[in-house]
Amino acid sequence: MPASAAGAYFDNNATTPPLPAVVEAMRPCLEANFGNASSIHRQGQQARAMIEAARAAAAELIGAEPNEIVFTSGGTEADNLALFGMIPEPRGAHLIVSAIEHHAVLHAARELAERGAAVSWLPATRDGRVRPTDVEQALRPETRLISVMLANNETGVIQPIEAIGRIARQARVPLHVDAVQAAGKIPVSVEELGCSLLSFSAHKFHGPQGVGALYVRRGTRLRPLFYGGRHERERRAGTENLAGIAGMGAAARLALRDLEAEARRQSRMRDALEAAVKQSIPEAEALGAEAPRVPNTSCLHIPGIAGEALVIALDLRGYCISTGAACSSGAVEPSHVLTAMGLEDAEARACVRISLGKLNREAEAEAFCRILPAEIARLLELSPARHAKIKSGAISVA
Amino acid sequence: MTADSANASERIVVALSGGVDSSTAAAMLHAEGHALVGFTMQLWNQRRLAGHPGMPATASGRCCSLDDVHDARRVAEGLGIPYYVVNYEDRFERDVVVPFVAEYLAGRTPIPCSHCNTAVKFDEMARTARQIGAGKIATGHYARVRHNAETGAYELLRAVDRDKDQTFFLWGLTQEQLSRALFPLGELHKAQVRALAEQFQLPVANKPESYEICFVPGKNYQDFVAAYLSERPALAAQLAAPEPGEVVTREGEVLARHHGVHGFTVGQRKGLGVATGEPLYVIELRPEQKQVVVGDEAGLLSQELTAGKVNWIAGQPPAGPLRVEARIRNRHVPAPARAEALPDHRMRVRFDEAQRAITPGQAVVLYQDERVLGGGWIE
Secondary structure (H helix, E strand, C coil), X not given: CCCCCCCEECECCCCCCCCHHHHHHHHHHHCCCCCCCCCCCHHHHHHHHHHHHHHHHHHHHCXXXXXXXXXXXXXXXXXXXXXXXXXXXXXXXEEEEECCCCHHHHHHHHHHHHCCCEEEXXXXXXXXXXXXXXXXXXXXXXXXXEECCCECCCCCEECXXXXXXXXXXXXXXXXXXXXXXXXXXXXXXHHHHCCCEXXXXXXXXXXXXXXXXXXXXXXXXXXXXXXXXXXXXXXXXXXXXXXXXXXXXXXXXXXXXXXXXXXXXXXXXXXXXXXXXXXXXXXXXXXXXXXXXXXXXXXXXXXXXCHHHHHHHHHHCCEECECCEECCCCCEECCHHHHHXXXXXXXXXXXXXXXXXXXXXXXXXXXXXXXXXXXXXHHHHCCHHHHHHHHHCCCCCC | CCCCCXXXXXXXXXXXXXXXXXXXXXXXXXXXXXXXXXXXEECCCCCCCCCCXXXXXXXXXXXXXXXXXXXXXXXXXXXXXXXXEEECHHHHHHHHHHHHHHHHHCCCCCCHHHHHHHHHHHHHHHHHHHHCCEEEEECCCCEEEEECCCCCCEEEEECCCCCCCCHHHCCCCCHHHHHHEECHHHHCCHXXXXXXXXXXXXXXXXXXXXXXXXXXXXXXXXXXXXXXXXXXXXXXXXXXXXXXXXXXXXXXXXXEEECCHHHCCCCCCCCCCCCCCCCCEEEEEEHHHCEEEXXXXXXXXXXXXXXXXXXXXXXXXCCCCEEEEEECCCCCCCEEEEEEEECCCEEEEEEEEEEECCCCCCEEEEEECCEEEEEEEEC
């Protein structure tokens, strides 16, 4: 952040700032209540109690029973546990995965394919939705798992999971739902979704990084990823991340408490922002705006700009937004989600994502309603594509 | 005074490669109080061709390696400047890698660094720089830019350290590009740069230098080209595939067969597949006839060349013939010559004395004392 007071954090789909109450819930675990939950003594019992309270809160957030919650190191581990745990013998197995999944599912599925599994990739429509009929058509007798996310991390588009859940149940194929970008933002009920497995992550709803959970429906056979102690009902060996789990529990309680009010507040700010951009940049388009979306996310396609340059220009003014997916060096690569929706590479590079959170104030969003269109206009002035279009008459200059 | 034409409050983008030169350039500007933003260009994905025959099994090579990005990031952190990795892979492939492959297959000896400077660093990166409010770009090149108040033009000058001078790769810059370029190292010798790096306590002060083409692991062009084309069959079909042909003398005597002219360089002496008493050199490549012409050392000498795609630094070609010193390879000592502009961005250069191994596809760069007049591609 620069020295000036200006600026705001609008990248809450990457991670959210932990709420003060979350930090307070974690603090005792790093000080007096440091126990190992497996220990017999008082310290251990205290730790066990904290973990079980957090488990109940995490379960409540998604409408599950506490004993169906397995704590993990985060969303990625939860996704990997779901895919590799359900398909321990990939040879001969078939799974159905959407092409717009997060890398945690996408790359896990690719690895299963490397090890001999067959994978059917579901395409997405231009507004970012997977079609349930495609799931139906992809089913095979040897299908062992369907994995489709609840809300997409880049567009915020909510997928028709209930319909996919009905198909899965009818075919008796377990359904895994990556709900990392949905839990804490919209109501989630594992019963209504009809899934056997569901991943979620604390730091996407103002909890700490490094902790998440996998919901495993009772009766689901899952092979663990790690071997060791008998933690988490023998599904995830390793001493529990006590502070992280306590923080996740606190964050889940707060997210559930404020769910409706925050959804209304954030979607108001989000819609105002999109309106402000479209008003001054008519060619701008909010991807997935016609589909149901989580209330905090906006993915703007602004033909002719380099999303990367806009992100840097805004960062230098103190505003954090994002574009595409960062590769290992930190450079931006065209997003596989956007190309799966039918965007060309160049179009995908012309997209930015703005994602709001609980700590964003209305005043920040209002200021950004002025700054964002102005920065976009400045970039368009310096973009070669714009000049070509002005010359050809495709854009009229006011 | 390295950035005399830059206002101290104006933002400058400094290109950081993770090496000692660009890091020192950044530290110098920072010490002068300029507002800097560090960029590292992501240009090539080393994983792309990994595992192809002749290519390393895993990501390796220098270009855009995670280690270099890590070093550049540490330098930026140390200076306390904003830092970003910017992705120009598409542009780099189109304007640097593809021409490199095409030139190579056509039997010429490509030098991609010039293309990278004019098409990527001082074009694509300059655009991003302007978009984030930075009018100037600083690099760790050994060269100097001077604004001539009399003519109103920007001049490109050789570096004070003649051994390190990199103007051979910068002759393609336009007036507009030069007006935005800052080369803080141009007034320094390499030893001074190393000393400054120590003084600034840069974490890369003792890093060794690299001279190879950044996106080609090792120096094996042939394997790189084969691996790249196997990945892009449509492009491979467009470009002339390497075809076997004959190794001949200038008189037309066939001495041997070869697998393709692209495996040879003018001046090359070894690996001709010919056994004779006296040393033979490649003196000419004739891609159309698939012939590699060999001869004795005297056959390598020629006195005149023409060049295309000429860039005159001043912005327009000179009115009449000029006395110049012309350089035909990076390590070549510029030789006295007479140069004259021809129509269609071409020029003719006639050396006072015949030069060895004038190689089509290489650049020729013209100097008058310390000033670079321009350059072009040898035809």
